[in-house]
Amino acid sequence: MKPKKDLITIExxxxxxxxxxxxxxxxxxxxxxxxxxxxxxLRGKSVLTLFYEPSTRTRSSFEVAAHRLSADVTTFTPSTSSVVKGESVHDTIDTLMSMKMDYIIVRHKNSGIPAVIARHCNASVINAGDGAHAHPSQAFLDAFTIREHFGAAEGRRVVIIGDILHSRVARSTSCILRRLGAQVAFMGPRSLVPPMRYTGIECLADWDAVFAWKPDVIYLLRVQNERIENPFFPAADYHHAFGVTEQRLRRIEDEGMAVMHPGPVNRGVELCDAAMEYKNCLVCNQVENGIAARMSILYHLTPGTLS
Amino acid sequence: MTKTCITHAIWAPDGQECDVCTAPAVNASNILSAGDIPVPGVAQVTPAGKMKIPAQSRVIDAAGKLLLPALYDLHTCIEIPGRSKRECIMRAGEAAVRGGVWGMLVLPSPAFCFDNGAALDSFREAAEARSVAEMMPAGCISLGMRGNEQAPYNTLSTMRGVRILSDGESFPNNLLMLYRSMQYAADLELIFAVRADVPALTTHTYAHPSSTAYKLGLHPCPPCAEEIGTETLLRLAEATGARLHLQLVSTAESVRIIRRAKESGRVKVTAEVALHHLLYTHENIGNYDTVYKTVPPLRDKGDCEALLEGVKDGTIDCIVSAHTPCTPFSKKQDFISAPAGMVGLDTMLPTLYTKLVKPGLLSWAELVQACCLRPAAIASPWEDEEGGRATAPLLLFDPEEEFVVDEASLACGTLNTPLLGEKLYGKVTLPLH
Structure with missing residues (x-):
């Protein structure tokens, strides 16, 4: 592949x-x-993780990936730094660039921030999730997991269920899967699923429609209570209307569908407890594959070159 | 007194060749000739060859150039963050004249908070000394634009000549206060210039619901936010008898609502559209281009078309620049953090000509209505001391001349325009002496 400096989106x-x-x-x-x-x-290379939003999984996954490639990892915690004193992202990056970092892994609540940082510095910028925009490393680990489980993503049918509107995972994962020849559909509360004319992706009305669509993978998104100021749906309805209940799990088991979730799982909301024990529940594979996918991403980016 | 006579110009509204003679003073009421093409509220212009050129006058042969009334802009925010008030005033005035805009309504902003007589006096003094264009301040609706206590309308209007009230860039969240203000001010003939998008529905939204909003992960701003506000404001105006001016109309449905209200004849309402809402859609945002961040957001092609149709049939009274300077650094931030707004004064008439008149989307007569006559009638900026309506100043426009918009062609002090690097047609000569 041609040398690339940054990974901002799958597109x-x-x-x-x-x-x-x-x-x-x-x-x-x-x-x-x-x-x-x-x-x-990556011996002698320095990796900085810059997470403006709380994250355990993605951050530690990137840190483990960088360590396994022998890079030096620095953790920058904006909540205890000058950012809380009102420093702009540009000034933070200028400061960090003086430290001559090779890779910056950034997560921010605002869509578009990693692209701004990438334009502003020589380091390779990896988007570890920006607002509702993109989460490309998650897309890679999801695609990797599906390829590993099914042999190939091509021809597979994946339904993504939940809060599509706020989900960077839905955007990036649906994009990579379609690029690999899989078919994707969305399902979720009407207030959280943008219409097909905006997304280009079919919207299924409910679980009956999901089963009728004959998916190979049921991909559940996390209900992001922390991102939603005014509720988009009555919380008490969610599991019953959109979650994998025990009854639905039986049908999923019968038809051998795989279940995926980007984590962390809200048990009893997106998935019932039994679903976590289901043999085709790929949640732990996703975590393990996340490290491999992120190692591969770090390996393939070239700091200081133009994308 | 030396007079300036312009011969062989083309009177833009009807395309006839004409002559006109002005005195050197920039005030339009000094236009001398009363001729055969009467235009309400504007100078009278004589058909070519019929004018007696006064002795010792300076004659400009304007063959091939268009003559039209200068523009009046009902929506400008002149504050440049971090710069002195003097500089803001000077630059906005210079920018306006370059774009063919002779007078403008300056909306209140944090630095120019027109909620008391002293603030108005000091602004007027500074504008008189430093601005080459006429600046009319809009008084605040509420003290400090905070929306909880009325500004002194009597002081502002009867003693300081304010005609239009506005709380700048925000919807009046306090409808009770607005209702009472409208009741109180109805007799003062004040106009309430208000934006209609309801904050409850637009907080933390950044783009029109669209493929762009989905692709970029920007929270969508529903058009109904503006339409609900439009209906609400129209009902308030109807109930109180106050005059309402709807700012920055951006959706097709809003145009229909306003059209119905005007047809009913029960509401004293006028409306404006920003030039950028006629020219651009959400697709221009591309990959987070912050120059296209506006409030209300850029909408669909169908909205642009409905808005232009509204301008042509008079539902939308005027096209405004919605001039908003933003510093380069602030626009370099991410889309969500960057401030909204574009500058538009410097390029106003050349843009209108290049993008709307030249391609045949808008006639000169419609442009003159929407950018000069109707906004001037709303603001009545040129009323003389006896209360008579004076005439607008004229400008010459050379449609053949072209230029590329660059730093040197922008006097406004910032560069936040999507036209940067683009070729525009038309050179403005204003004032004419």
Missing amino acids: SLSDEDICTILESAVSMKEIFTKSVKKVPV
């Missing part, structure tokens, strides 16, 4: 880029089976 990648990153994620995962789970490809 900015060519089909070749996507395949290259996914294929080397497989080799990265093989490293995990060795007794020494570390390779020296």
